[in-house]
Each structure stands twice: as structure tokens, then as C-alpha cells.
Amino acid sequence: MSNSIFAADLLAGKKALVTGGGSGLGRAIATGLAQVGAEVVIAARREEILSVAAAEIADETGGSISYDLVDIRDLATVEALAGRHSDVEILVNNAGGQFPQKARDYSPNGWRSVIDLNLNGTWNMTQAFGNTMLAGNGGTICQIIAIVGRGLPGIAHSGAARAGVLELSRTLAYEWGPKVRVNCVAPGAFHTDGWEATYDEEVGQDMSGVPLPYPGRPADIANSVVFMVSPASAYVTGEVLYVDGGHGLQGPISALPPGGYPEREQPPVHR
Numbered sequence: 001m002s003n004s005i006f007a008a009d010l011l012a013g014k015k016a017l018v019t020g021g022g023s024g025l026g027r028a029i030a031t032g033l034a035q036v037g038a039e040v041v042i043a044a045r046r047e048e049i050l051s052v053a054a055a056e057i058a059d060e061t062g063g064s065i066s067y068d069l070v071d072i073r074d075l076a077t078v079e080a081l082a083g084r085h086s087d088v089e090i091l092v093n094n095a096g097g098q099f100p101q102k103a104r105d106y107s108p109n110g111w112r113s114v115i116d117l118n119l120n121g122t123w124n125m126t127q128a129f130g131n132t133m134l135a136g137n138g139g140t141i142c143q144i145i146a147i148v149g150r151g152l153p154g155i156a157h158s159g160a161a162r163a164g165v166l167e168l169s170r171t172l173a174y175e176w177g178p179k180v181r182v183n184c185v186a187p188g189a190f191h192t193d194g195w196e197a198t199y200d201e202e203v204g205q206d207m208s209g210v211p212l213p214y215p216g217r218p219a220d221i222a223n224s225v226v227f228m229v230s231p232a233s234a235y236v237t238g239e240v241l242y243v244d245g246g247h248g249l250q251g252p253i254s255a256l257p258p259g260g261y262p263e264r265e266q267p268p269v270h271r
Contacts, residue, residue, distance in 0.1 A: 008035070014089050015038065016039070016040050016092065016229070017041040017043060017085055018030045018040065019044065019093055020096065021040075021092075021094065022044050023193060024193060026044075029144075029225045030042050030053075031061060032226050033090070034063030034064070035061050039063070041088070042067045042068075043067065043068045043081060044067075050068075054066060054067040082132055087136075088133075091142070097117055097198075098157060099155075100155055110157070119164045126172065130172065130180055139179075141180065142184070142185060143182070145240070146159065146186055147242060147248040153253065153255065165184065169240075173237040183238065183241070185228060185241050188216060188243065188244025188245055188247040189207065189245075190221065207251060207252075210247045211250060216243060216244070216245060220243055
């Protein structure tokens with residue numbers, strides 16, 4: 001990432017925690033927060049990835065970076081994490097994941113695993129840290145979701161979960177305001193290592209119909225999150241910021257490669 005476009009002390013004195021912060025967009029977000037003075041904790045399941053990322057982010061930014069372990073699907077580990085970091089004022093729920101498949105082919109376990117990770121796991125973190133914020137000096141929560149609203153062919157399970165997180169966040173913004181702000185950031189096509197490992201190489205390549213017809217940079221998400229959790233958005237809550245080059249408005253949108261739905265039925269003829 002390049003140097004931040006924000007003031008170096010924008011979040012000085014604030015402690016932030018980013019789930020899934022060891023790689024991809026999560027790592028970019030953690031880096032962006034560290035660049036503006038936040039003390040940052042990155043949390044995930046794999047210590048070997050977190051330890052390397054924390055050291056590299058600290059070296060790059062000169063900031064205070066640490067890591068901790070959590071499985072967001074496991075409420076006991078989430079509550080233990082919240083207990084160890086009860087002074088967190090900024091929570092970024094970035095951890096999640098999915099696999100591309102036609103909805104008709106989902107197994108019960110496949111469906112439940114994606115819902116459990118993206119919706120239930122996000123709720124576990126939100127409630128645990130939200131409660132400490134409500135009991136303390138307040139804070140802000142930023143959920144990383146997806147460009148829900150047009151349908152997400154090929155990842156219907158994840159689309160359902162991410163849309164659930166959006167509605168959850170709008171509800172919490174009302175229930176927990178004014179002490180805790182809750183917002184969402186919705187990335188479009190960001191070709192990170194995680195993207196490349198998940199999707200066919202043809203997915204996301206055709207962006208000719210998108211208003212900004214090229215993939216985003218991880219720094220674009222980091223900058224958006226920094227804005228959403230900073231005093232610059234102090235009067236913003238219950239909102240979603242789409243960082244997608246206009247992809248939510250126009251352009252091909254499918255998690256399966258072209259021609260991935262050959263069995264689509266023709267509409268019935270009405271007589």
C-alpha cells in the first residue's frame with residue numbers, strides 16, 4: 001500500500017481489531033488503520049499467518065500491531081477474545097468466506113457452513129464487542145459485506161448471509177445509537193489471493209459493462225473503512241458504502257464462469 005491519504009494521527013489513541021486481518025482485504029484494512037495511528041490487533045485462526053502479517057505491517061507502518069487467535073464461529077473463543085481486548089473502540093468484521101456453486105447443488109452442510117461463518121460468526125463478534133462498547137465508552141463497528149441488492153449468482157448462500165448482516169447492522173444502529181455506530185462496507189471485484197484461490201480464472205475478468213471497468217485496489221477498501229470508523233463519519237450510522245466501481249449498478253455479476261448456468265429454464269408460455 002502507498003502512504004495513507006489521511007492524517008497520520010487521525011486515529012491516534014484508538015484501539016482497533018480486524019478479523020481476518022492476516023491476508024487480503026483484512027490485511028490492507030489493518031495496514032490502513034495503523035497508518036493513521038490506531039493500535040491494531042489482527043485476529044484469525046491461523047497463528048502462522050497472523051504472526052508474519054503483524055510483523056510486516058508493523059515494519060511497514062511503524063505502528064503498534066499485535067495478533068490474537070479466534071474462530072468467529074465459536075462463541076467461547078469470541079467471548080474470550082472480547083475479554084482480552086475490552087478496550088477496543090473500533091471493530092472491523094472482515095472474516096468470512098464462501099465457495100462458488102449453483103444453489104441447486106448446495107448440500108445442507110455446505111449451506112450451513114457459509115451461513116455460520118458469514119452471518120453467525122459476524123453476529124458473535126458484533127454482540128461480544130458491542131456489549132463491551134455499550135458498557136464502556138462506546139465505539140464503532142464496520143462490517144465488510146458484499147454488493148448485495150442485485151442477487152449474487154453462484155454464491156446465493158453468501159449473498160443471503162451478507163444481506164442479513166446489512167439488515168442486522170441497520171437494526172443495531174438504531175438500538176445501539178448514539179453510543180455505538182454500526183456501518184457496512186461492500187467491496188466489489190478485488191482480485192486478492194483469496195479471490196484467486198476461490199473463483200475460476202474467468203470470473204470477474206469481464207468488466208466491460210461496469211462504470212469503472214477495472215478491479216479495485218485493496219487500498220480502496222482500506223481508505224473506505226478508515227473513513228467509516230473515523231470522526232469524519234461521526235454522523236453516519238446504519239449505512240452501507242459500496243466500493244465497487246459501480247458494479248452494483250451495472251455490469252456482469254456472477255461467481256461462476258460464463259456459461260455456468262446452461263440448465264436455466266425458458267419462461268413458460270402464457271396462453
